């Protein structure tokens with residue numbers, strides 16, 4: 493079964509052709525980074541207008557890359573939420589129109605289910621598994637029980653970890669998008685220069701990142717108050733890199749320690765990570781390193797890392813979710829900005 497999938501929930505227009513939920517025949521994405529960089533964040537109206545301009549050429553590019561025509565497609569899927577309403581409307585409407593024209597079913601996909609389903613792409617992983625979903629809007633530990641059923645075991649009580657990455661990046665003066673830049677810079681810094689806290693939560697599998705962010709803000713203000721006009725640029729760069737490294741060390745530890753403890757407590761054989769922050773080099777390295785440890789209990793759990801292209805927003809994951817958890821939508825179905 494070949495699904496044409498559309499993703500336009502935020503600032504990436506992405507179109508993929510996915511066979512049987514796992515094989516990616518093509519995935520073409522148009523990034524809007526250059527449009528939003530001057531604003532230091534995603535400007536919703538500009539995002540929607542960009543989707544409108546790029547979605548049709550992107551669909552054609554994805555069909556061409558897979559060497560397919562619309563006649564060979566079995567169903568059309570599109571993200572229907574959560575996300576920016578103006579952005580969602582473009583992908584959902586184009587998907588519905590294609591469905592009406594071709595007579596093929598329209599499958600509306602929850603963006604978060606899509607991130608979870610990224611584990612299936614180019615992989616043989618099957619439920620049950622524990623998914624650590626880490627994106628710009630969410631930080632959740634999800635027990636994926638079957639392809640259709642999952643339950644949220646814990647989630648952030650305040651900021652999502654991607655949001656914390658972006659805010660800390662902005663605070664130390666990095667450009668948009670902050671997360672990947674902070675990740676890169678962290679490799680050049682001293683991760684023990686700043687002592688930052690890991691939040692303790694009442695419920696065991698919840699997270700909290702606002703205290704960490706506030707602590708970064710306080711210690712950063714203190715550090716730069718010692719600078720004067722004659723301070724060398726290289727001195728400031730070292731400070732930035734040290735803060736990036738210190739933040740990354742603690743953020744990754746906060747995520748991984750809980751995830752491992754949760755997998756052990758529930759005796760789940762597999763952990764997958766999903767969402768934009770799953771592209772983080774330190775998180776990926778830590779998960780792989782931990783997996784290689786010789787501890788008989790820990791060593792028996794498998795870690796699954798989706799390829800980088802399927803961590804940040806992409807349509808291939810929407811195609812995977814539509815295949816494994818198909819929810820045929822009436823073409824009058826609405827989009828939604830937040831989970832109910």
Ligand code: KG4
Nearest residue numbers: 627628629654671675768769771772804805
């Ligand atoms: O999943 P995603 O593309 O969009 C949402 O659904 O939110 O995630 C975007 C988030 C942003 O906060 C971005 O800064 C973060 O993922 N991100 C990273 C990295 N790449 C993307 N954070 C840390 N390290 C990275 N390498």
Ligand code: ZN
Nearest residue numbers: 607627768805
């Ligand atoms: Zn996302």
